[in-house]
Amino acid sequence: MTRSWSPRPRRRYAPPPPRSLWRRLLDYALTVILLGLLILLAARLDRFETxxxxxxxxxxxxxxxxxxxxxxxxxxxxxxxxxxxxxxxxxxxxxxxxxxxxxxxxxxxxxxxxxxxxxxxxxxxxxxxxxxxxxxxxxxxxxxxxxxxxxxxxxxxxxxxxxxxxxxxxxxxxxxxxxxxxxxxxxxxxxxxxxxxxxxxxxxxxx
The missing domain is CATH 2.40.50.90 (OB fold (Dihydrolipoamide Acetyltransferase, E2P))
Incomplete structure (x- = not known):
């Protein structure tokens, strides 16, 4: 018995849905917090300068x-x-x-x-x-x-x-x-x- 071969249908690429305004604001806030923590860490490390x-x-x-x-x-x-x-x-x-x-x-x-x-x-x-x-x-x-x-x-x-x-x-x-x-x-x-x-x-x- 032979099987016929047929190519799989290609899925069309669908771009991800645009992020909501609240999600974008949350990402910005997290970025600002991370930068603030890095600045605080640098300031604290200055206190331990030999x-x-x-x-x-x-x-x-x-x-x-x-x-x-x-x-x-x-x-x-x-x-x-x-x-x-x-x-x-x-x-x-x-x-x-x-x-x-x-x-x-x-x-x-x-x-x-x-x-x-x-x-x-x-x-x-x-x-x-x-x-x-x-x-x-x-x-x-x-x-x-x-x-x-x-x-x-x-x-x-x-x-x-x-x-x-x-x-x-x-x-x-x-x-x-x-x-x-x-x-x-x-x-x-x-x-x-x-x-x-x-x-x-x-x-x-x-x-």
Whole structure:
């Protein structure tokens, strides 16, 4: 039995019906909203612009320096205050001054570069700082002259185990010492997790 073959009838192309006025207005509105969101995103990202400073460092204490006109608080660490006293072998000693001396030694007269985008309540840049290839934030904790303050917990554990720096005796946490000596309200930790939280708050801040 043979079948006869016949071509399928071609369908004629029919253009889509014109969009209604309301549909066109909705499309325009969505386009405007999308552009507005992109502009808002660009404005928000400007708030996270990394600032950099470099040059000869003036060492203020064990966790803060000045580079030119930029005051910098080293991010993620907390060193004894310059006037703070700690205790070792039954005697007091000026651990705050020794913490500053430690940072001076780590810098070793080399130029320092710091970068960051956050600022503390005093307006200082919260910076990650280097002198040559030396990560000053990390090295200060490893040397035992600063405690972890949001980062560098592993380095603190090593310094504590080796009884380095302030871990060779007893001391008040710098935060507690500031609180007991009438300094400003408690400072928030500023490590990696705190930075993420700050970034979220900054992104949704409408000022």
């Amino acid at each position: 600032r950099k400073a470099e040059g000869a460092a003036i060492v203020n204490d064990g966790d803060s320096i000045t580079l030119g006109s930029e005051r910098i608080r080293m991010r993620g660490i907390d060193a004894p205050e310059y006037q703070q006293v700690c205790r070792k072998d039954g005697a007091d000693y000026p651990c705050g001054k020794l913490a500053r001396q430690s940072l001076v030694r780590l810098i070793g007269g080399r130029p320092v570069s710091c970068s960051g985008w956050q600022r503390d309540r005093y307006g200082r840049l919260l910076g990650d700082c280097k002198a040559g290839s030396t990560d000053l934030n990390r090295a200060q904790v490893e040397a035992g002259w600063a405690v972890a303050f949001g980062d560098f917990e592993t380095e603190e554990a090593g310094a504590r185990a080796g009884k380095s720096g302030i871990w060779a005796g007893s001391f008040d946490e710098p935060q507690d010492w500031r609180d007991s000596h009438g300094h400003d309200p408690v400072e928030r930790k500023h490590g990696t997790l705190a930075s993420i939280g700050d970034a979220m708050r900054e992104f949704f801040r409408f000022r």
